[in-house]
Amino acid sequence: MLPPKPPARPDKVSFLRYLRLFRQDILSAQPAKLYRAWMAEFKTPFFRSYLINQPELVREVLNARPDDFPKSDRINEGLRPLLGNSVFVTNGETWKRQRRIIDPAFEGGRLRDTFPAMWAAGQAAVARLDEGETEIEQETSFAAADVIFRTLFSIPIEDEVASRVFTQFRDYQRSQPILNIAAMVPLPRWVPRLFSRQTKDTAKAIRALITQLTAARMAAIKAGTAPDDLATKIMTTKDPETGQTFSTDEMVDQVAIFFLAGHETSASALAWTLYLLAMHPDWQDRLADEAKALEQRPDVAVMSKLRLSRDVFREGLRLYPPVPMMVREASCPENFRDRDIKKGAQIVVSPWHLHRQERLWDNPDGFDPTRWGTENGKTCQRDAYIPFSSGARVCPGAGFAMFEGPLILSMLLRAYRFDLVEGKVPVPVAHLTVRAKDGIWLRVSKR
Template sequence: MTPPKPEARPDKVSLWRYLRLFRQDILSAQPARLYRAWMAEFRTPFFRSFLVNDPKLLNEVLKTRPMDFPKSDRVGEGLRPLLGNSVFLTNGEAWKRQRRIIDPAFEGGRLRGTFPAMLAAGQAAAERLRPGVQDIEPETSHTAADVIFRTLFSIPIEHQVAAEVFEKFRTYQRTQPILNLAAFVPVPAWVPRFHRRATRVTARDIRALITDLTAARQAEITAGTAPDDLATKIMTTADPETGERFSTGEMVDQVAIFFLAGHETSASALAWALYLLATNPEAQARVAEEAQNFMADPQFSRLSALRYTRDVFREALRLFPPVPMMVRETLKEETLRDRAAPKGAQVVISPWHLHRHTRLWDNPDGFDPERFATENGRQCLREAYLPFSSGARVCPGAGFAMVEGPLLLATLLARWSVSAARDRIPVPVAHLTVRSRAGIHLDLTER
C-alpha cells in the first residue's frame, strides 16, 4: 500500500490564494512540480524565495558555506514566544557558543546513559495501551514527552510539573500557526509581534514551569545532589573558549527547544512508523520478531539487533520528515543555479520534497525499508536525506533520536499488533511538525 500524500495544488495560483493555503497547510499549498524540480523561485512583494532540491547546491548551503546562509528569522518569528534565543533560532557567534556547550551532552558515550530512561518510557507506553481502535498520535506524544522528561530531568511524565508542561504544550500546539504575519511582511524590530494571545499565554506558562525545573536543578547541582542526566550535563558544561556556563534564562531557552524538537518530532515519526507497519503486515512481522528477541534481554549493547526496525524508522523519517521545511537566508548576493539571488533572499530546504523527489529516489512514494541497502538508497542517504538537517547545523539530538525511535518501536511491537482502522486514511499536514489532519487511527491487539 502506497503511503498517503497530500494532493498538490495547481502550478499557478494568485499570491493571496497561496498565502491562505500556506497558512492552512504548508504541504498541500505547494505545486506538484516541486517533486521533480531542482530549484523553484517564488516572488512576493517583500522578498524572493528559492526552494532547493539540487544535491550539489544543498551541499554548498549546508556544508561548504553554512555561515553564508544563516537561519532565516521569518519562520522563527512565530516560535520566539516559546523558544526565546534557543540554539534553534540563533546564528553566528551566539549559535556557536550554544553548540559548544550543548554538543558534549549528546556525544555517543552519553547515549548509553540515556538508554535506561528511554527503555522505561517505552515499557510504560506498552503498559498504558489498550486493545481496540484508537488515535495513536496522543499516545506517541505522551511517550515522546515521557522520554524527554526522564532523560533531561530524571522525572517521569507523571511528575506534577512534567504533566503540566505536557498539557500546556498541547494547548500551545493548537494556538500556534505555522507562520506569523512577520514571515511575509518585513516588520521592524521595535514593532510588536502579531502573536495570538493564547500563544503568548501558553508560551509564558510553559517557560515559567521550565524555569522552576531549571532553578531546582541548579540548586541540586550546587548541593552536589543532582542526578547525572542531560540537564545536569548541559548546566555544568563550560564553554571551552570563554569558560562561561548557561544562565538560568539561557537554559530555559534550550530546554524549550529540547522539548519541542525532542518531543514533537519524535512523536510525529513514531506515529507514522506505526501506521506504515499497520499497513504493511510483512514488515510488521519482521519488526515484531526482532522486537521480541531484543526485549528478552534489552541492553544498549544489543541495539544492533534492531537492524530492520531501524530501517523502518529511517524510512518513516524519509516519507514523513517531522520538520518538512527549513529556511536559510542569503547574507549577500548569490548565484543559485545560474539565477541571481539578492541579499536577504530565502533559501528553502524541503526534506518533504527532497525525500520524495522523482529524479533522485527509486520508488519515491513507496514504503521500502530495504531501499537503504541498494546503491540508489545509499547514494540518496548521502545526498538527499535530511530529516535532521546536515552539516554544521545538523540537529545535536540526531543520534539520540535514532536510538529512541527504533527502541520505542521495539517496546511497543513486542507486545502489540497494529492494523489500520478501516476508512480512516490519515492525511499528512504540517503544523509544528508533520501530523495527520484527523489523527492516525490504529486497531491494537495484544500479542
C-alpha cells in the same frame, strides 16, 4: 483493506493558495513540478523565496557556507514566544557558543547512559496503550515527552510539573502555525508581532514551568545532589573557549528547544511510522519478530539487534520528515542555477521535497525499508536525506532520535498489532511539525 492513495498533486498553485494549503494539507499544497525541479522561485510583493531541491545546492547552503546562509528571522519570529534565544533560533557567535556547550551531552557515550530511561519510558508506553481504535499521535506524544523528562531531568511524565508542561505544550503546538505574519511581511523590529493571546499565554506558562525545573536543578548542582542526567551534564559543561556555563535563564531557552525538538519531532516520526506499518502488515510482523531480542537483552547492546526497526524508522523519517522545511537567508548576493539572488532573499531547504525528489530516488513515494541496502538508497542517504538537517547546524539530538525511535517502535510492536481504521485517512498538516489534521487513528490489538 487497501492502503489509501496519496492525494493528487496539482500542476500549478498560486502563492496565496500555496500558503493557505500548506497550513491545511501540505501534500495537496505542493505542485507536482516541485518534486522534479532542482530549484523554484516564489515571488511576493515583499521578498523572493527560492526552494532548492538539488543536492549540490543544499550542500552549498547547509554544509559548505552555513555562515553565509543564517537561519531566517522571518521563520524564527513565530517561535520566539516559547524558545527565546535557544540554539534553534540563534545565529553567529551566540549559536556557536551554545553548541560548544550542548554538543558534548549528546556524544555516543552519553547516549548509552540514556538507555535505562528510554527503556523505562517504553515500558510505560506499552502499559498505557489500550486495545481498540486509538488516536496514536496522542500516545506517541506522551511516550516521547516521557523520554525527554526521564533523560533530561530524571522524572517521569507523571511528575506534576512534567505533566503540566506536556499538557500546555499540546495546546501550544496546535495553536502556533509554522509561519506567522512576520514570515510573510518584512515588519520593522518596533512593530508588535501578531501572536494570538493563546499562543503568548501558553508559551509564558510553559516557560514558567521550565524555569521551576531548571532553578531546582541549579540548586541541586550547587548542593552536590543532582542526578547525572542530560540537564546536569549541559548545565555543568563549560564553554571551552570562555570557561562559562549556561545561566538559569539561558538554560530555560535550551530546555524549551530540547522539549520541542525531542518531543514534537519524535512523536511525529513514531506516529507516522506506525501508520506506515499499519499499511504494510508484513513489515509489522517482521519487526515484531525482530523485537523478540528485547526479551533476552534489555540493555543497550540490544540496539545492534534492531536493524530492521532502524531501517523502517529511517523510511518513516524519509516519507514524513517532522520538520518539512527549513528557511535560510542569503547574507549577500548569490547566483544559483543562473538565477540572481538578492541579499535578504529566503532560501528554502525542504526535506519534504528532497526526500521525494523524482530525479534521485527509486520509487520516491513508496514505502520500502529495503532501499537503504541498495546502491540508490545509499547514494540518496548520503546526498538527499536530511531529516535532521545537515552540516554545522545538524540537530545535536540526531543520534538520540535514532536511538529512541527504533527502541520504542520495537517495544510497541512486540506487544501490539496496529491496523488501519476504515474511513479515517490521516491528512498531514504543518503545525510545529508534520502532524495529522484530525489525528492518526489505528486499531490496536494485543499480539
